[in-house]
Amino acid sequence: MLKIKNLHAGVENKKILKGINLEVNPGEVHAIMGPNGSGKSTLASVIAGKEEFNVSRGKILFEGEDIDEMSPEERAHNGIFLSFQYPVEIPGVSVTNFMKTAINESRKAKGEPDMPANQMLKLIREKAELLEIDRKFLSRSLNEGFSGGEKKRNEIFQMAMMQPKLGILDETDSGLDIDALRIVANGVNRLRSEDNAFVVITHYQRLLDYIVPDFVHVIHDGKIVKSGDKELALELEEKGYDWIKQEAVL
Numbered sequence: 345m346l347k348i349k350n351l352h353a354g355v356e357n358k359k360i361l362k363g364i365n366l367e368v369n370p371g372e373v374h375a376i377m378g379p380n381g382s383g384k385s386t387l388a389s390v391i392a393g394k395e396e397f398n399v400s401r402g403k404i405l406f407e408g409e410d411i412d413e414m415s416p417e418e419r420a421h422n423g424i425f426l427s428f429q430y431p432v433e434i435p436g437v438s439v440t441n442f443m444k445t446a447i448n449e450s451r452k453a454k455g456e457p458d459m460p461a462n463q464m465l466k467l468i469r470e471k472a473e474l475l476e477i478d479r480k481f482l483s484r485s486l487n488e489g490f491s492g493g494e495k496k497r498n499e500i501f502q503m504a505m506m507q508p509k510l511g512i513l514d515e516t517d518s519g520l521d522i523d524a525l526r527i528v529a530n531g532v533n534r535l536r537s538e539d540n541a542f543v544v545i546t547h548y549q550r551l552l553d554y555i556v557p558d559f560v561h562v563i564h565d566g567k568i569v570k571s572g573d574k575e576l577a578l579e580l581e582e583k584g585y586d587w588i589k590q591e592a593v594l
């Protein structure tokens with residue numbers, strides 16, 4: 345689904361990613377960990393197409409297609425979802441209405457008609473139930489006065505509604521408490537299927553007790569320096585990152 349080959353990217357004169365290789369197949373969950381400032385969020389942003397970053401070398405293929413020229417919106421319409429890409433607060437626009445607009449925009453971009461109202465309602469009900477979201481929450485103004493946990497719930501609800509092929513969750517600086525951790529983990533677990541894939545960027549080994557990843561990768565200084573399974577996350581929890589940094593130098 346996603347193939348990243350020798351990706352080099354940065355901002356202006358600063359090189360941040362220095363040769364990332366990563367392959368994500370349908371049905372897989374990949375966790376990305378690594379010390380502060382190693383390039384994790386940048387990787388998420390570059391996959392999503394955020395314009396402040398430049399790709400200087402390498403390629404990102406999504407379903408076999410080079411996405412370099414695609415705008416963030418086109419990438420989203422093609423099935424790439426990045427959490428918190430649009431953390432906007434819109435007074436007077438409910439969570440539900442925002443989602444209706446987002447879904448119909450995406451359909452319009454693909455040349456499809458608006459989703460019929462009854463189908464939309466069914467989808468909203470189904471996803472709200474799946475994620476145990478209270479009806480009252482759906483009528484609140486988007487992000488206005490949301491607590492950290494409510495923002496997470498909204499984000500996971502957005503992901504559920506958009507039904508992306510690839511969901512990228514950047515949890516590195518989101519200050520997840522135990523409830524938010526469960527919201528994210530349950531959301532991913534319930535949405536996981538053989539047809540979609542998730543990349544979860546996190547500092548929280550604990551999150552990976554709930555979402556069991558197929559692969560764990562460690563980024564250091566813009567490169568993936570170690571990959572393994574969930575045991576690697578436990579090892580990192582125990583030993584920290586120094587041994588990995590030393591291995592990377594050797």
Ligand SMILES: Nc1ncnc2c1ncn2[C@@H]1O[C@H](COP(=O)(O)OP(=O)(O)OP(=O)(O)O)[C@@H](O)[C@H]1O
Binds near residue numbers: 360378380383517
């Ligand atoms: N827009 C930007 N302009 C300048 N430097 C940036 C920008 N975005 C990221 N960087 C720098 O690139 C490096 C990698 O940042 P990034 O946010 O990708 O790291 P991270 O691994 O996600 O870190 P953390 O774990 O602290 O969230 C850092 O040195 C950061 O200061």
